[in-house]
Amino acid sequence: MSNAVVDKGAHRASSLKQARLPRWTPYALVVGSAAVGAGIGTALGMGSPFQMGLIAALVFIIASYILGAVVEGGRQARDRLATSLVWVCFLLAVIPLLSLLWETIDRGRTVLDGYFLGHSMEGVQTILPGGGAYHAIIGTLEQVGLATLIAVPIGLLTAIYLVEYGRGQLAKAVTFFVDVMTGIPSIVAGLFILSFWIIILDFGYSGFAGAMALAILMMPIVVRSTEEMLKLVPDELREASLALGVPKWRTILKVVLPTAIGGITTGVMLAVARIAGESAPIVLLVFGATGINNNPFEGAQSSLPYYIYEQWQLGNDASFNRAWAAALVLIAFVMILNLVARGIARWKAPKSGR
Amino acid sequence: MKTDIEPTSSAAGSPPKVRTRSTGRAGDKIFLALSRGSGIALLVIMAAIAAFLTYRAAIAISKDEANFLTYFEWNTGSSPMRFGIAVLAYGTIVSSIIAMVIAVPVAVGIALFISHYAPRRLATPVAYVIDLLAAVPSIVYGLWGALFLVPHLTGLYTWFDDYLGWTGILSYQGGAARSLFTVGILLAIMILPIVTSVSREVFRQVPKMHEEAALALGATRWEVIRMSVLPFGRSGIISASMLGLGRALGETMAVATVLSPNFLIETSLLDPGGGTFAQNIASRFKEAGNDGRDALIASGLVLFVITLLVNGAARMIIARRKEYSGTAA
Numbered sequence: 001m002s003n004a005v006v007d008k009g010a011h012r013a014s015s016l017k018q019a020r021l022p023r024w025t026p027y028a029l030v031v032g033s034a035a036v037g038a039g040i041g042t043a044l045g046m047g048s049p050f051q052m053g054l055i056a057a058l059v060f061i062i063a064s065y066i067l068g069a070v071v072e073g074g075r076q077a078r079d080r081l082a083t084s085l086v087w088v089c090f091l092l093a094v095i096p097l098l099s100l101l102w103e104t105i106d107r108g109r110t111v112l113d114g115y116f117l118g119h120s121m122e123g124v125q126t127i128l129p130g131g132g133a134y135h136a137i138i139g140t141l142e143q144v145g146l147a148t149l150i151a152v153p154i155g156l157l158t159a160i161y162l163v164e165y166g167r168g169q170l171a172k173a174v175t176f177f178v179d180v181m182t183g184i185p186s187i188v189a190g191l192f193i194l195s196f197w198i199i200i201l202d203f204g205y206s207g208f209a210g211a212m213a214l215a216i217l218m219m220p221i222v223v224r225s226t227e228e229m230l231k232l233v234p235d236e237l238r239e240a241s242l243a244l245g246v247p248k249w250r251t252i253l254k255v256v257l258p259t260a261i262g263g264i265t266t267g268v269m270l271a272v273a274r275i276a277g278e279s280a281p282i283v284l285l286v287f288g289a290t291g292i293n294n295n296p297f298e299g300a301q302s303s304l305p306y307y308i309y310e311q312w313q314l315g316n317d318a319s320f321n322r323a324w325a326a327a328l329v330l331i332a333f334v335m336i337l338n339l340v341a342r343g344i345a346r347w348k349a350p351k352s353g354r
Numbered sequence: 355m356k357t358d359i360e361p362t363s364s365a366a367g368s369p370p371k372v373r374t375r376s377t378g379r380a381g382d383k384i385f386l387a388l389s390r391g392s393g394i395a396l397l398v399i400m401a402a403i404a405a406f407l408t409y410r411a412a413i414a415i416s417k418d419e420a421n422f423l424t425y426f427e428w429n430t431g432s433s434p435m436r437f438g439i440a441v442l443a444y445g446t447i448v449s450s451i452i453a454m455v456i457a458v459p460v461a462v463g464i465a466l467f468i469s470h471y472a473p474r475r476l477a478t479p480v481a482y483v484i485d486l487l488a489a490v491p492s493i494v495y496g497l498w499g500a501l502f503l504v505p506h507l508t509g510l511y512t513w514f515d516d517y518l519g520w521t522g523i524l525s526y527q528g529g530a531a532r533s534l535f536t537v538g539i540l541l542a543i544m545i546l547p548i549v550t551s552v553s554r555e556v557f558r559q560v561p562k563m564h565e566e567a568a569l570a571l572g573a574t575r576w577e578v579i580r581m582s583v584l585p586f587g588r589s590g591i592i593s594a595s596m597l598g599l600g601r602a603l604g605e606t607m608a609v610a611t612v613l614s615p616n617f618l619i620e621t622s623l624l625d626p627g628g629g630t631f632a633q634n635i636a637s638r639f640k641e642a643g644n645d646g647r648d649a650l651i652a653s654g655l656v657l658f659v660i661t662l663l664v665n666g667a668a669r670m671i672i673a674r675r676k677e678y679s680g681t682a683a
Contacts, residue, residue, distance in 0.1 A: 054510075075574055075577070076574060078574070078576055078577075079574035079575055079576040079577070081576075082575070082576035082579065083471060083575070083576070085463060086463045086464075086466050086467045086471050087467065087471070088463075089459070089460045089461075089462075089463025089464050089467060090463070090464055090467045090472075090480065092460050093460060093464050093484065093487070093546055093550075094480075094483065096487075096543045097483060097486065097487050097490075099498075099502065100490065100494070100495070100498045100502075103498055103501075103502050104494065104498070153392070154392045154395055154396070155392075156392075157388055157389040157391075157392035157393075158389065158392040158393045158395075158396055160389045161386075161389035161390050161392065161393045162393065164389075165386055165389060165390065166393070170390070170393065170394075171393070173397060174393040174394075174396060174397060176669070177396060177397055177400050178396060179665070179669045180400065180662060180665055180666060180669070181396070181399075181400060182665075183597070183600045183601075183604075183661055183662070183664075183665030184403070184604075184658070184661065185603070185604020185605075185606070185632060185657060185658070185661055186604070186606065187604065187606045187632045187635055187636065187654065187657070188403070188407070188604065188654050188657060188658045188661070189403070191407060191635070191650070191651050191654040192402070192403040192406055192407060194647070194651070195406045195407060195409070195410045195651055196402065196406045199410065199644075199647065199648075200406070216399060216403075219396060219399075220396075223396070247379065247381055247382050248382050248385075249381045249382050249384075249385035249386075250381065252385070273489055274489075276491070277489075277490070277491020277492065277493065277494070278491070278492075279491070279492065279493040279606070279607045280606035280607055280632065280636055283607075283636050283639060284635075284636075284639055305491055305493040305607070308493050308494070308497055309493055309496075309607060309610075309611065312496070312497055312500065312501075312611055320501060323497055324497070327493075327494045327497055330491055330493075330494065331490065331491070331494060334489050334490070334491060335486070335489065338485075338486065338489050
């Protein structure tokens, strides 16, 4: 008996001494496989860094598996394989983002200046440099502003209904259809406003029509985020207020909403950032214009996403440059909204419990 | 309760107090009516979307001389209109499937990276970067895809053609790589964030006890993931992928900028051609007359129905999972 225990202990001790690869192995493998990938790539005359990268990734994965299998045994090798695969996945996701940001900044900054931000495309020859995106910026601000004015009240009230009042069938139906609404393709929202507002009611193309489609896309996002935030408000606060004899609606307005206001603001700003980049409904409803149109209720307007599409379609170097510059403006706008929203979320996060 | 309050309020006799209370009750009613009204408004909008699209689509399909579902052309300019969605349905489904095949494994990998592999200091910024990827507008993806990705893919496609061209599916004749496969790659990048964030949430909910139990038995990290994390997260991964699929099916501008459309079903995925529902609507809208617009609305209705089914299924899986984990916890 005691012999057996000793034996087992000895066995385990020997397995603890099993060979392990040193900690720096993965790093060395990364450098090595990158070199091998670049080497094979240049040797075979492959121009694109895509293939070299793919080869390097493959070499890295296979090498870490084989090294693991030879030195550490099968189970550890599979673990190393999984680890290297997960790291490769992560790199695969980061590369396009970096490339996209780099391209946009690098090619956008050649044209982006005060002139670009302050002038429209009215009377500009499209194959020549010059012109700007002022009309598109105005259009985006007005359309997104109108959409926010429509969507935020409805979204907020719906979320309040779902959290504070909603029981029963109606609440269930609303919850389900809010989820369904988040999945509506933006072009379908555009087609709906097209068939209803422009074809049947016979209004013309205008910024407001675009704003209505954007509002449809924005509502479910606002409802979802507001709902989450209202659920975070502790019930004790509501109960304390109700116990003091405050009516429910004042409790909601004066206690629940102020507590959650930081999160709600974040949600609204993220929703604004989302719809500011929508171009599909704009193509159908706003129709695009080269001149400045300050009135969103009458006549065609432009918007930044539409401007990018239009300049891309013109297909010459000057227009490509303008498209990149507008993309840079749009990305900056969206990213700043995102950063500010997240800042507010962190700053005003409701303290859960105590 | 009610009888209790009314005598006291009338007996109290101090007018401001009475007014506050009575407006309080009225306020409650108004507020409830407003908030319930907004909820109902949302339902009405959904119903109106379905109704108006169906109405216009019915007009268009009644004028269609060809079979709407199987015809291979889109002639809405000619006097008997002949159009069908066969090519669009093929292109939409194929590009979305390519996107899913690329995006889902990578997204699951990233989600695992954030939840289980990355050092703490790296995990939060990575999650943040992935969220930023979601914030990039689709038209910017389109621009990047058309002007950067397309030229860089020709080399890769030639390479595919050299080694896998015999399959027919992956043959490549050269020229700009504005094909369904490129669209699939771009869509994969665009749906990565949503698939990642939903799977990440699910992986985070895996009971710590399961993982610790596996670790205590001497499992390696991969074995922990295979035995406790993936089985727990399977339905979550499925619903995340379906949400991503919904996005990919309806993506418009990125496809419209990258794809060079035609109305043929090519055997090769790498050669330019084909089309998707959303891309076809955006590209043809400006030239379409009144009947043409209705025809496009009809194809939009098909897209609407498909995305409804896909998203509804995803939501149902999520909801059922919630019930399970609710009873288990």
